[in-house]
Amino acid sequence: MDHQHSLMPPAAIPSTTFKIGLCQLSVTADKERNIAHARKAIEEAAAKGAKLVMLPEIWNSPYSNDSFPVYAEDIDVGGEASPSTAMLSEVARLLKITIVGGSIPERSGDRLYNTCCVFDSDGKLKAKHRKIHLFDIDIPGKITFIESKTLTAGENPTIVDTDNHWWVLAEVGRIGIGICYDIRFQELAMIYAARGLFLPSLDQAADNQLYVATCSPARDVAAGYVAWGHSTLVGPFGEVLATTEHEQDIIIAEIDYSLLELRRTNLPLTKQRRGDLYQLVDVQRMKSES
Numbered sequence: 001m002d003h004q005h006s007l008m009p010p011a012a013i014p015s016t017t018f019k020i021g022l023c024q025l026s027v028t029a030d031k032e033r034n035i036a037h038a039r040k041a042i043e044e045a046a047a048k049g050a051k052l053v054m055l056p057e058i059w060n061s062p063y064s065n066d067s068f069p070v071y072a073e074d075i076d077v078g079g080e081a082s083p084s085t086a087m088l089s090e091v092a093r094l095l096k097i098t099i100v101g102g103s104i105p106e107r108s109g110d111r112l113y114n115t116c117c118v119f120d121s122d123g124k125l126k127a128k129h130r131k132i133h134l135f136d137i138d139i140p141g142k143i144t145f146i147e148s149k150t151l152t153a154g155e156n157p158t159i160v161d162t163d164n165h166w167w168v169l170a171e172v173g174r175i176g177i178g179i180c181y182d183i184r185f186q187e188l189a190m191i192y193a194a195r196g197l198f199l200p201s202l203d204q205a206a207d208n209q210l211y212v213a214t215c216s217p218a219r220d221v222a223a224g225y226v227a228w229g230h231s232t233l234v235g236p237f238g239e240v241l242a243t244t245e246h247e248q249d250i251i252i253a254e255i256d257y258s259l260l261e262l263r264r265t266n267l268p269l270t271k272q273r274r275g276d277l278y279q280l281v282d283v284q285r286m287k288s289e290s
């Protein structure tokens with residue numbers, strides 16, 4: 001008897017759909033509470049069927065230059081040095097879900113980054129995206145925020161290929177990661193789209209024929225930086241599939257790959273692009289191929 005063959009899973013056709021959960025979290029100065037609170041929200045999203053769960057930017061700490069060094073964690077060391085990522089890894093493994101862990105302040109040597117960790121359904125750290133475009137802005141009379149006072153910019157776009165376990169019966173596809181201000185730089189979404197991406201947490205859904213999921217902290221008017229809320233899932237025609245208001249909330253919505261394929265067939269933008277007239281250079285790919 002061919003034992004290896006007998007261990008093969010029964011033939012199953014993976015579903016083209018899966019549910020995503022966007023956890024619009026309230027964030028406080030109490031880090032332990034923030035971690036427990038995020039865990040509860042992830043569990044709730046998974047209980048509602050989400051196979052991919054997303055958190056907002058800086059969910060374990062107030063969003064301020066004073067807080068980043070105090071709340072920062074050494075992700076590479078892990079364990080007690082990084083209670084936030086330890087929680088994400090554990091809950092991803094226990095619930096068999098993929099987590100795009102918003103972002104937390106990361107300490108690496110003498111540098112700090114604004115970093116998103118992605119965990120697969122075995123709880124393994126699949127990718128770490130360090131915010132590429134730092135939020136250095138000055139709107140007179142309204143807001144000045146200079147992230148580069150404390151943070152260092154990341155150097156790479158991040159694309160994650162998630163698992164496709166036969167027992168899960170749905171993969172959550174190829175994900176491109178962007179953190180907040182990264183969303184404003186369309187070249188990043190274009191690079192992600194050019195790499196055949198399914199689901200970036202970035203903008204420009206219709207232009208690049210992608211699903212786009214954005215996840216914000218809940219609005220807190222007493223905070224130093226007041227987030228907008230309104231976490232949203234947008235489909236490949238630019239259609240808003242699910243959204244919310246300012247308050248804490250969990251959005252559960254469906255992603256369907258077959259729709260993505262259909263849209264790309266209906267409007268074959270990739271084939272019609274006039275690469276002979278203009279070109280977007282993927283520096284990361286060029287580096288890795290040279």
Ligand SMILES: NC(=O)CC(=O)C(=O)O
Pocket residue numbers: 057135179180181182184
């Ligand atoms: N926090 C950010 O990075 C940016 C932001 O809030 C915005 O682009 O607006």
